[in-house]
Amino acid sequence: MNLAVPQHVADFQCYIEESILKRFMKGWKVLIALLLLCCATQLVGAQSRGVKLYGVVVDAATKEPLPFAHIVVGNGGQGGASNDNGKFELRLQPGQYKITAGYLGYASKTLEVTLVKNKEVVFELEAVIKKLDELVILETQMPIEKQLQHTNMGMHTIDKKTMVLIPSLGGEPDVVKTFQLLPGTTKGVEGSTDFFVRGGDADQNLVLLDGATIYNTGHLLGFMSVFNSDAIDQVKMIKGNFPAHYGGRLSSVLDIKTKRAIVPTTEVVGNIGLISSRLGVNVPIVKNKLDVKLGARRTYIDRLLRVIDDPDMQLPYYFYDFNASLNYHQNEKNEFFISTYLGTDILNFDKVSGNRKERFNSNFDLTSSSISAGWNRNINQKQLSVLFYKTDYKYDISNVVSSDEEPDKIRLKSDIEDLGLKLRIVNLNGKGWSYGLESVWHNISPSLVETSGFIESLLPSSRSNGLETWEWAAYINYNFRMGNKLEGDVGYRHSASLSRTTAYNMPEPRLGIRFTLSELQSLKFGYARNAQYMHRVSSSSVSLPVDLWYSVTDKIKPQSADQVSFGYFHYFPKKGVILESEVYYKKMRNLTEYEEGTNLLFNTDFESSLIQGDGQAYGWEVLLKKEASKLSGWVSYTLSKSDRQFKDLNDGVAFPAKYDRRHNVSVVGYYELSKRVTVSAIWEYISGSKFTPVIGQYAALNPLNLGIDLYNIYSSRNAVALSNAHRLDLAISIKNKPHKKIQSTWQFGVYNAYNRTTPVSLLIVQDQQGRFKYQEQGLFGAMPFFSYSFEL
Template sequence: MGAPLAGWAQVRFTLSGYIRAADSKEVLPGATVAAPALGLGATTDSTGFYSVALPAGTQNLVVSFIGYQTLTRTITLTKNQRLSFSLPASTNELGEVVVQGSATLEQKLRAPQMSVEHLTATEAKLLPALFGEVDILKTLQLKPGVQNGGEGTSGLFVRGGSADQNLFLLDDAVVYNPSHLFGLFSVFNSDAVQSVDLYKGGFPAQFGGRLSSVVDVRTREGNPEKIGVSGGIGLISSRLTVEGPIKKGKGSFLVSGRRTYFDVFTRQINKLNDSDPDYNPIPDYYFYDFNLKANYKLGDRDQVFLTGYLGRDIFGFNSTNGFNFDFSWGNTVGALRWNHVFSPKFFVNTTVSTTGYKYQIGNKLDQFGFGISSDIKDQAIRTDFDYLLNDHHTFKFGATVTNHQFGVGRLNANSGDGTLNINSDVAYTGQEAAVYASDNFRVNKDLQLDYGLRLTGFQSGSDHYGGIEPRLAARYSLTDKTSLKLSYAQMYQYVHLVTNSGATLPTDIWYPSRLNVKPQRSQQVATGVSFLLGKGKFLLTDEVYYKWASNQVDFRDGAQLFANSDLDAEFLFGKGWSYGNEIYLEKKEGRTTGWIGYTLAWTKRKFPPQRGTTGINNGATFYPTYDRRHNLTVVVLHQLSTRFNLTSSFVFSSGNPTTLPQSRFIYQDTYGSDYSVVPIYPERNSYRLASYHRLDLGIVYKFRPRHGERDLTLSIYNAYNHRNPYFVYFDQIKDEETNLITGYRARQVSLFPVIPALTYNFKF
């Protein structure tokens, strides 16, 4: 929201404060305080704080947030003033289906940033979910430009980037593995999450370290007025959240936990079949996670926030023949943030954080044991300053320093009698630092710029790297309902995820830039147009992007990943391109809400011959497995009555590129000996699996208890039972008389049929 330059000479004062929900007293990031007659306004940040410069005198203010009642207030400014607002929840019958916490369509139209998606847990909870387990990353996959890795995965592939090129932040602390259950669910418990911002391009200068996207997750602070309990009982998991005041008016806390109970059922099944010598036990598997959030006001100008997360996946198999297999992985995150307000125009957030991700496998056969593991640990400090110079310029600047510890590979093998004991440990350290500055410049009511610069550096041992990352986003309003947008960003990535895709289980190793492993680098330019349609009820956007990347990392065939002191020699390096067009139509108000997104995109990679190898695909350009030509999503939320909500989502995408043998030949070493069949493969990923499509349905029934809230949610995953491809294998076709192979038949393996799920949610 800009203002003509002619008003520059007027005496101005700063109005600032917090905007909260009247019922829960939690802050509302993204709420708006506006003076419509002046064309001026401000949006609250992640702490619910706003600050706006207004001319002296009497002003009419409008305070709004989707899903809450709009407040109007007349004030007289004679000095800088602190004024906070509490917004009551919408009382009309349609209030239940409005997405609380999402930016209004007009805000999105007028914002200089493009390629940004804002979601809340409220929105995710309305959508049907696999096994009834709400997943905010699954909701992100329903947005244009964001694709999953295939059936049953929660990994994000954003605008042609690989899964490790996404930066996941939990209250400013990095999360290295955002997945549970081999990728089926994310680690972000919807009961603890307040909002998620996804940046696909035009990255603000305060973010860096990854090439393709930033997923900025903010957790809830808890109710500062009264104790509250909420949770849910579902098909595979249960959740419980407790929140309340530490001291009324001073601080609050929130503790949330979640656990699956696959193992409860599988252990009982195994026990019932324990006496059968031919019975193969079902492996134990479960995951759990805990979230903690606390905040406390030290005074009018100071507030501290504490965030904690602990999550683990546990997989175990104990056979009757003495073979035991244990597999676990998980994240640990802690962050302490201090918010200090120097003045209504100038404040700072400083965060000290620690994060760790560990992966380990253990095997035991009789008396022989074998184990491998890897991990990464970070200790970081980050400080971000915000300075509102006037209603035309808002400056942000800051710095971050991170110490990385890489446990690249730990191997141990031993025997029970002590005759064998082998230990190997490969570890590195790295230091990463960055400084940045940016300016949000409202040139006039039609033109707004957000430009900045980020300087980064990385050191591992005696190896040093650095880079300059310019950022630019611009918005020009052709009319009150039409905006043109443009963005450019350059990114560096100094840590790399090495994943052995040929392994039966994932082998995730984080590795620093060092020796011959140069940092990855990308540049992205995007342009688009946005329209408000239907009296402001619909927002239509059309964005075109082009991204090119260098120093892309892969590994040679047969690479030895664990306990390798010269892992640099296993890497291959190449370049990549991705480009596409994203069309998005969104509606956020009324009895029926939702969105339609369509993406037409291409993603390519090229790894030329190097290091004594033929490269990948003999150096020819190929499509990676996450390339999708077409991707369509349709999400519809409809309020049938005050107690019933209907939800649905439909997805369609082109099939994954894959490599399949195009022919085979048979040979015998000597006459009469067994013959061997050798497959002949064409170029990498020269085939595509069948197209993927799925319809999910849901219905939410809201009870009317005397106290609190209750609802029963029925979700149907893959409602018309379409068998989507997971992978393809080949069956031999043999002659019944001679038993000779006469051909091969392709077989498709599908993961999920139609899956209904019932979840009971409560809050009191």
């Protein structure tokens, strides 16, 4: 085989068996040739097809782009939609046209355009609801009409307005927890930012921040998301058939984009909350061309308690995060941006014993960072996007007991670093062919253990072999229309991974079809196969930020899933209500768990403890939502089942997944009491998660028959469910008068208003009569919160 191998592949090749590389490249040769052929055909074919009308649709007040706005030419014979950045491009014959742009919650605007040569237009749409930023529930930022028209199943978008209105733990708007209120998405432990989509595991969600993969979504041991709501512009979640340009995870995509629009004047936004405060500054550097956006957030309970001199009242924990971006709009054809994120959690506990002979120090340092650099270039009716990113996620935990002797010390370190490149070409109107390439280099140091003193005799220092994996994907997608009723997306993604000892590749076909029943009703069908080359393995009892991330190896094969889904969508315009109902079935292979009895603490050889098996999930989801009126909100319901089957777990018998929650209900409502005052509420009902309790014990002679051993007897795996949970959260938001220079909002609320336990664990406790009984414990009771946000 005569292959042109890139230099960085050649460097790597010396480690690799020749046969592995050949196997890897075999599938790629055909696919890359196909992609090059498509590129050439498309770029040549784009010539001489009339003149170009391009532009952007923005909010007239804020200049924020409006994604998925619809563009209609004349009486509707032609048209398209704006892309994620509010941009659109149409190819028309020279002549005079009336072009109309529309968007939910905004007055449509029509421009008369004479086209002789390429022309740019800007649609500035006025919000038709005066208090749009307070009241319109854009749970889907996409207009309702577009929800009926797009072909992706289980796709939702939200914006900041939604996040800040609804009550949240500690009053901190949280994008992840907002999505947990949508159908098909369930949560882990109460308050945690871990989420589980359509019966999948927590590691199966692709979380992107400006295109870079984020491995850890939670601060505060997972109780608060790492995403600063002030920095976010748009969030999109897909849990059905992913478009072909998404991959690498099985269950969902959470695509978060920070603000891109160039600000006309300096903006300062901030928030003072109970747990943390944040401040953001957006500064134009060159008018309409270049700006810089900065945002930071920090908790301060550690500072607050420091003024109390009592050492027992200290909480030496804090986190901070920082977002920054530089955006450059060179012209209508070229845009550049650099965006970065840094978030750190630090716990540093230091205690000296009473006689000052011993000193105990515990340090926990968890850092997540990313940097993305992107370039978007419009070529004819297409857009070329180039994105380079680097992600780093690491933790360093040490516990030291110092005395006169050698210190007893244990230190655990782990590090994941990704270097990635994405190339994508799309039609600006979203129709026809789109294609792209992705490459990411994973460099993983899964577990470094340093010990000394007595601990070393229990657990010797060790360094797990670092893992380097090179992951590739190429994809192609075609959006087609057949008559007025049928539209679809057919896509193909081919992914592969290459490491020193092994190679895997996997075809990933995608299909989304929409059949229009009427202007107000549509049916949708979706199918997707997804592959995943990075696994996060958690304890069966609790997920932690320090869970093990592991790439594929000889022994650990890639996960894969096939999912089919079918949906019915109905819009009731008189009531402003949309009904979405979807059913799905998902078959998952090579899911990864620890084998029974694995010791997760004193273990330096995790790979030998990892085992793989299969899973399946199916369910029915309903979402009923009402938008753009005094009372807005949604009701979501999910009926689902998810189970697993591993040869080496539970005697090979299928068992329920830990978060196999049968029923999940969310009711979210907003009501405008006056133009400045809004009340909101969330009520959730969720079936209990599953776990494996100790149900008995036995005593047996020890091996020397000189004593007695007591052993636990566990139930079959995940055989017991915690109690079902329900909770009510309330909030009231009060804005100041609109003519004030500083626009501010007070929000007061209470989380878990009726103080109901959401069980997280089952304990055996002894009552006053000495009898033992089971008790389920919760984490958060009724918890008031307040926040003050401002903007100038």
